[in-house]
């Protein structure tokens with residue numbers, strides 16, 4: 195089938211393009227190349243802002259069956275500093291992408307949401323039906339995207355699956371995203387520079403490997419998981435201090451971080467329950483954190 199991938203030149207989007215092509219799909223990418231730089235010369239790419247109304251016209255002519263919507267302003271901190279820019283890309287952009295799916299007569303959108311929508315939850319790992327408690331403009335924009343997807347299903351019969359992503363890491367990642375700390379530790383430790391852990395190092399995150407994440411998207415492009423929010427994470431918490439130890443081991447570097455004051459607004463703990471995703475998509479994470487970090491460090495080492 196023809197699948198449109200927004201954010202196709204980004205970290206996760208570029209791996210998704212590779213996976214969809216390997217599965218035998220035809221792919222058209224959309225990306226304004228504002229941060230993404232992973233462009234495949236053999237894939238059709240529309241260099242376009244997802245908020246540009248021209249997207250619907252072009253989609254109507256090309257008629258993708260499914261759209262995987264990953265293009266976004268991805269930084270929580272940048273969303274606090276400039277909520278208008280975040281909303282323009284993530285709220286207006288998502289509304290515009292949904293309009294493009296409708297104009298194309300598309301069947302489904304698979305939407306990349308974030309575990310940030312859960313804020314400070316009552317219990318960990320967070321189930322996908324937990325109350326949404328966005329605590330940043332970025333999280334609010336992702337909740338908005340989810341609600342828009344529900345609205346287009348009710349109004350126009352465009353199906354959706356929302357994939358709520360934990361902290362995604364792996365080759366091609368940049369320091370800006372939600373698992374940017376993996377990239378920051380990796381680069382510093384390979385260069386022999388000092389590393390910093392904020393607070394006492396007990397803050398936790400749920401790290402999921404990028405090839406596991408694109409496997410969930412690849413499964414959701416068919417009918418499975420329609421009308422649902424599904425968690426794409428491991429359910430496991432890793433502390434910042436443990437992560438440093440693991441990256442240092444993979445890099446063959448000393449495990450000696452400096453400690454810096456905690457950063458305002460950082461959530462204390464996160465892990466999301468992937469259990470229902472197994473039933474809905476047959477998906478479970480497969481790559482362990484040490485194995486995924488070894489592959490990530492090897493990639494970073496190779497491009498030096």
Ligand SMILES: NC(=O)c1ccc[n+]([C@@H]2O[C@H](COP(=O)([O-])OP(=O)(O)OC[C@H]3O[C@@H](n4cnc5c(N)ncnc54)[C@H](O)[C@@H]3O)[C@@H](O)[C@H]2O)c1
Nearest residue numbers: 201203204205206226228229230243244265266362371372
């Ligand atoms: N990386 C993570 O840990 C993580 C966690 C949760 C959710 N997500 C979500 O997954 C998606 C992909 O994230 P990523 O980590 O690959 O980020 P990324 O920054 O590598 O990719 C985003 C891509 O979108 C493009 N883009 C940005 N604004 C655009 C616009 N207005 N029009 C067109 N293209 C635009 C960028 O050029 C980039 O290629 C995002 O929606 C993000 O919010 C990521």
